[in-house]
Amino acid sequence: MRRLTDTAAGRFLSPAAREALGYPAPGGWMPPLPPGVVRLSAGYPFPDSVPVADLEAATRSLLAEEGDLPLHYLGSRSMAALPGLLAARMAGRGMPVQGEELLVTSGACQAIDLAARALLGPDDLVAVEAPTYMEALEILRNYTSHAVSYPVDRQGLDVEAMAADLARRRAHGLPLPRVLYTVASFQNPTGTALTAERRRRLLELAADYDFLVLEDDAYGELAFGSPPPTLKSLDRDGRVVYVGSLSKVVAPGLRVGWLAGPGWLMKAAALFKKDLDHPLGWAVTAQYLNAVDLDRRVATLRQRYAERRDWLLAALERHMPDRVSWSRPEGGFFVWVTLPEGYDSQELLAPALACGVAYVPGRHFFLPSEAKAGARHLRLSFSYLPQGDLERGVALLAGCLDSWG
C-alpha cells in the first residue's frame, strides 16, 4: 500500500486549513532563544507572582470537601460557582452581567477566538489597532482576510483617525468594519491606555457606524494609578463584548478567561466551544477565589509591576542612545521602543540575540501588509525579569544598537 506523503496529503486539507497554512506560523515572531539570553521579550507574569501555596491549599480543600466530583464531567459545586464569581468581579468593576451573558473560556485567546468565529464571516471587515496583540491578529485572520487598522498614539487608539476613515468609507460606499478589536487599557504592545474622552467617542462611533467592540481587558486591572473605566462599563447600547482573563492577576497556568457580552452572542460562541468545561481547573480556581482577597492581591501586583516598570524605564534612561524613545505605560506589562530612522528591529534581532538579549520586533504587531510600520519599533516587557536582568538586558541592547548604528 502506498503511504500518504506530506505532499500527497495536502489534498485532504480543508480550504480553511490551506489558507491558515499560507500565513507565517503562529509564534514565529520569536526564534528559538540561545541559552542565557536576557528575555526582555517575555510577556509573562514574574515567577513568584503566582500563588503556588494558595492554589495548592485550594486544591486540597476542594478535594476534601467535594471528593471525586471535580474529577467528573459535572457535579462539582465549586466548578459550577466559577461563572458567578467571575460575573461578581465584573459587577464590582461596573460591568454587571447576567448568567447567560458570560462564557468561561480557556484563557483570553479562546474568548477572542470564539467571539471572532461567531461574528466574522469571510466577507466581513475587522478593525484592529496598529500596533496590536500579535496573537489576536493570528486568531482574526482565521475568519476573514479583510482587515483595516487604525493607529495608536500616546492616548491609545487614534479614534479621530478611525472616525475620518469611517466617514470616508460611508461616503464612498466602502465596507464598514463589523468588529473593532481593541486592548484599550495598557495595550499589548505599547502599554498605552485609551483616554476617557476617546472611550466615549469610540462608543459613539460604534453606535453611529453600527459596529461591535471586542474589548480585550487582560491588563485592565494592573493600573499603576487610577484604573481607567472599561469600555464595557461605559457601554449603554450593548455593543461591547468583553474579554477577561485571570492569567495576569492569578496565574496563566490555570487557563481561565472569559467572554462577556449579549446573550445572543454567548449562545452562538458556545456552539463552537468543543473543549467543553474544565471541571478540575475551574473548581480549583473557584475555591481559590473564594479563599483569597483578590482585590488585595491585585493592589499588591499593581505595586510590584509599577516598580518593575520603573526599573525598566530607569535602565532605558541610563543606557539608551539619545535618539531612541519609548512609551511610559501607566499599567500592564510592556514598553514600546522607537528606534532612530534607518533602524530595522527585525534585522537587529539576530545581532541582539548574539549580544545576549531578546525583544519582540515591532513588525509582528501589525497586519502583515503593514509590517513595515513596525520596523523602527520593538516591544520590551518589564513583567517577567528581575531588576538585575532588566538592567543588564537594556545595557546589552543599548550596546548592540550602538555597534549597529
Added chain:
Amino acid sequence: MRRLTDTAAGRFLSPAAREALGYPAPGGWMPPLPPGVVRLSAGYPFPDSVPVADLEAATRSLLAEEGDLPLHYLGSRSMAALPGLLAARMAGRGMPVQGEELLVTSGACQAIDLAARALLGPDDLVAVEAPTYMEALEILRNYTSHAVSYPVDRQGLDVEAMAADLARRRAHGLPLPRVLYTVASFQNPTGTALTAERRRRLLELAADYDFLVLEDDAYGELAFGSPPPTLKSLDRDGRVVYVGSLSKVVAPGLRVGWLAGPGWLMKAAALFKKDLDHPLGWAVTAQYLNAVDLDRRVATLRQRYAERRDWLLAALERHMPDRVSWSRPEGGFFVWVTLPEGYDSQELLAPALACGVAYVPGRHFFLPSEAKAGARHLRLSFSYLPQGDLERGVALLAGCLDSWG
C-alpha cells in the same frame, strides 16, 4: 442610544454561527431531569473510579518539585513531558508516533473538532456510523452539511454496506467521503466492536477510495475480553487519525485527550487550537502518569465495568418484556436496546421520566435526516450507577414499557 436587541443583533452573526444556530441546541438530547430519576442515561465513569487521592498526591509532589513553573505559560518539565507519556502509551498499544504526530487536546471532543476543522470544508462529504456518538454529529455539522451514514450491526460498522455505496458513488460520479468518523471499539451508543476482518477491509476501502479514518478510541482500552487492535495500529499507509482520551481511564475532569496522525494534519489542526496548552492540568496529569501503574489501573477498571455490564444485562433479562432486545457489549459503557415495532423511544421519554428513569432516545445518535431510524432504540449506560440503581432503573423502565405497550 438604542440598545441592541437580540433580534437586531442577529445581523452581526457570522454565516457559520447562523447556520449552527439553525440546528437543535447541543445537549438538547436530554431534557432537565426531575430529582431522583435513575440516570441510565449518564455515560460517565462511576463516582469512585476517579483517583482522587493519587491526583491530589500528584498535585502536591508537582508543586513541591517544580514550584511556580506549572502555573506559568511555559517552563514546567512535567507539562512538557505529557505528550511523550501519551505517545509512549500509544507505542505500548502498537501505535508508535513521533513527536510532531501528536497534539494534546482538551478531551476527545476538541480532538475531533480540530481534525474536522482541518479536514472538512463546506463542500466535503463526511461519513459516519448509524448510530454514532451524538456529540461527534454536533461537531461535524459545524464544518459540512454533507454527510452519509453506514449502518452498524453486531460486528460494528457494516463495512460491506459501505463498500457497496462507495462503488455505487464511484460508478455514478457521485461525491466520495473525505473522512469516515468511527468509534470502532465498544461504540457509543451500541457497545459493539468492529471485527478484525472488518477492520482490515475498512483500511483497504480507505486506500481504494482515498479517504481518511478518524478513529475515536475513547473506550478502546476498556475491553472485557481481549482488546481489539486499533485501526491505527493496523494502518500501513497513514490514513488513520487517532483520537485518544484519558477521560474514561483516568478522570474526565482533567480534560486530557489527544489527536495523533500525520504531521501535516497535526500542524494544520494546531493552527485552530486557541485555548493554548493547559500547564497545570497537563503537569498534574503527567506527574500522575509517572507515579501510577496505568496498565494495572486499566485492568481493574475492565473488571469493574465488566461487572457492571453483567449487572445491567441481568436486570434486562429479569425485567424486560419478551419483544425487547439489546446488545451484549464486550467493553465500554453502553447497551443499545431495541424496542418492539410501533414503539418510539422519543415519545416514551416523558412517561419514562415520570416513572423515574432516564435514558437517551435513539434518534439523537443518527443524522437529523435519518432520526427515524432511531425510533425503536434507546441507549442505556452501565458505567455510572451502582448495582441497585441499575436494577431499579431497568425495572422502572420495563414497567413503563408494559403500561405504554
